Amino acid sequence: MSNTLHEEEHSHYEDTQYSTTPIISVADFNGDGEVDSNDIEDIISRYNSADEDDLYHPLYDRDADGDIDVNDIIKAVSDIGVDVPLLDQQIAQATQATMKYYGSDGLENAIADGYF
Numbered sequence: 001m002s003n004t005l006h007e008e009e010h011s012h013y014e015d016t017q018y019s020t021t022p023i024i025s026v027a028d029f030n031g032d033g034e035v036d037s038n039d040i041e042d043i044i045s046r047y048n049s050a051d052e053d054d055l056y057h058p059l060y061d062r063d064a065d066g067d068i069d070v071n072d073i074i075k076a077v078s079d080i081g082v083d084v085p086l087l088d089q090q091i092a093q094a095t096q097a098t099m100k101y102y103g104s105d106g107l108e109n110a111i112a113d114g115y116f
């Protein structure tokens with residue numbers, strides 16, 4: 001019984017259009033160990049952005065479909081109060097630390113900081 005169920009889930013997963021998964025499993029965007037109003041304000045400030053926009057960053061794309069829309073915000077809100085895995089905190093902190101090198105000003109910021 002459990003084997004059959006597992007196989008069905010597996011084949012369903014392979015049929016889906018999206019091969020990417022969110023960068024972090026819960027919406028602790030600033031990596032402080034909890035999902036609270038700061039994280040929600042953070043994602044709301046990026047609302048209605050998509051792949052090529054500077055406001056878009058995959059860290060906030062909770063369903064990994066290339067935009068930050070109401071579905072991503074709903075997912076983030078539903079994470080309020082959940083336990084944040086240590087790995088997610090570390091990934092979020094590392095991603096925040098390098099976020100200024102992302103987007104159209106990214107290269108300029110990297111040069112200004114002496115990376116090139």
Ligand SMILES: [Ca+2]
Pocket residue numbers: 027028029030031032033034035036038039
């Ligand atoms: Ca947080």
Ligand SMILES: [Ca+2]
Pocket residue numbers: 061062063064065066067068069071072
């Ligand atoms: Ca999305």
